[in-house]
Amino acid sequence: MKDYHWTELIPGDRYRARCSGILHEFDRKLVTLLYQPLIGTAALGLYMTLWAELEQDRLWGEEHSHHRLMTLTQMNLKSFYAERIKLEGIGLLTSFLRQEDGNRTFYYELQPPLKPDEFFTDGMLNIYLYNRVGNTTYMQLKNFFSDEPPEQAENVTRSFDEVFQSLQPSELSMLNEAESQPDRQFIGEANGREPSLSSSVFDFDLLLDGLSESVVSRKSVTGPVKETIIKLAYVYGIDPVNMKNLLMDALQPDETIDRELLRRYARDWYGFQYGKKTPKLAEINKVQPAADRTVSDQSEPTQEQIMIRQLESMTPYQYMKDLYEGAEPTLADLQIIEEVMLQQKLQPGVANVLINYVMLRADMKLSKGFVQTIAGHWARKKVTTVEGAMQLAKKEHKKYLEWAEGKNKPSAGKRKPVRSELLPDWMKEKEPAQTTHEAQAKSSQDSDLEKEKQKMAEWIKNYKKPPNSES
Incomplete structure (x- = not known):
């Protein structure tokens, strides 16, 4: 829903910070230098604030209201x-909820960052960091968190039994009495947690069906291999058919999958498909956040509500691929949409409306200048929902046509008639009646684009909603 966060949390709800293990100054450097470029300063500030509430060398903080935390973080x-769900998504925070007598208490458990060797071999976080900071800074960070290996030398360390004597039976009985106290959690370090991806980002059923026809056994696709497949599919946009071929290449004589080889082949596949450009933070592979969705499941939705729900539940990449009738969208088109999403901070569903509107009125083509102009207008109007984007497109349609003709303002005297365009169905409800001349012009143009309109209508009719997923 639009105000979804209100159902999740209110300022009066209580919270208590906790740490899964002792955090050190080195962890602070890791979060600041490696994670901050990915999550931003606001999420980093929230993490540091929760960390500051923990007493030194303790695991629990005091209980407070969220209003206090909001005041501290402004x-x-x-x-x-x-910002909280950013920390959850990247693996720095685990949130728990306890409800008792109508009161809600959240437990925010801080997770330590991945150690340098884990981060720089993660296969996902290191790629996103490289894209965000560039080659020079990335190599500087990698060198900062690494050092020269130890020189070769003989290990002459004494073992425990060579130094200490064994205990006497009487001493062991005293220890057993001391160990009989109630269970307590020992304070110590914890391992960092990798970001988790839902299995919905990849169709394993289709992959396994393909494997049954090849030389790769299903037993070879173990749990760790599945995790690697999900990451690679998410980062590089690899479909099940191409993934099957990569698995065959990484198959070893003992019928195991070499995950490092699989990662290398995935990078090579991406380079062959799209050149040496490193994948970005997959803006085009996100769906509309639940907080900015406006249509709930209904038994008898209207045609416009069906369209809104579809645009909210598909990623821009999926939507463009569907418009391409299953073929891969061109890299140029993908870059146009991803660029405006990053620069204008458009939500995925809003980007889908933009694609729908521009492609239908421009003979199924994306004009970069026109896309950027409308995206900038929607960003200034602070459009965050699919419904809001549709309403604004309806309201400003004539203005957009003038922009497409290269006009800033309508001419006072010699005004040329604005050519009629093919429009999405959701815009036609409020279109004014046309003159005879305009109707003739539109009929002529529609005859050339009728096939594309039929495709869109058929797509809407046969659309099957994908599983819900969070951005």
């Missing part, structure tokens, strides 16, 4: 919720 509730 965030409103919506911003706080958005």
Whole structure:
């Protein structure tokens, strides 16, 4: 829903910070230098604030209200919720909820960052960091968190039994009495947690069906291999058919999958498909956040509500691929959409409306200048929902046509008639009646684009909603 965060959290809810293990100054450097470029300063500030509430060398902080935390971080509730789920998604925070007598208490468990060797071999985080900071800074960070290996030397360390004597039976009985106290959790370090990806990002059923026809046994696709496949599919946009071929290449004589080889082949595949450009933080592979969705499941939705729900539940990449009738969208088109999403901070569903509107009125082509102009207008209007984008497109349609003709303002005297365009169905409800001349012009143009319109209508009719997923 639009105000989804209100159902998840209110300022009066209580919270208590906790740490899964002792955090050190080195962890602070890791979070600041490696994670901050990915999550931003606001999420980093929230992590540091929760960390500051823990007493030195203790695991629990005091209980407070969220209003206090919002005051400390200078965030409103919506911003706080958005930054919190960033920390959850990247693996730095685990949130728990306890409800008792109508009161809610959240436990925010801070997770330590991945150690340098884990981060730089993760296969996902290191790629996103490289894209964000560039080659020079990336290599500087990698060198900062690494050092020269130890020189070769003989290990002459004494073992325990060579130095200490064994205990006497009486001493062991005293120890057993001391160990009989109630269970307690020992304070110590914890391992960092990798970001988790849902299995919905990859169709394993289709992959396994393909494997049954090849030389790769299903037993070879173990749990760790599945995790690697999900990451590679998410980062590089690899479909099950191409993934099957990569698995065959990485298959070893003992019928195991070499995961390092699989990662290398995935990078090579991406380079062959798209050149040496490193994948970005997959803006085009995200769906509309739940907080900015406006249509809930209904038994008898209207045609426009069906369209809104579809645009909310598909990634821009999926939507463009569907418009391409299953073929891969061109890299140029993908870059146009991803660029405006990053620069204008458009939500995925809003980007889908933009694709729908521009491609239908421009003979199924994306004009970079026109896309950027409309995206900038929607960003200035702070459009965050599919419904809001549709309403604004309806309201400003004539203005957009003038922009497409290269006009800033309508001419006072010699005004040329604006050519009629093929429009999405959701825009036609409020279109004014046309003159005879305009109707004739539109009929002529529609005859050339009728096939594309039929494709869109058929797509809407046969659309099958994909599983819900969070951005």
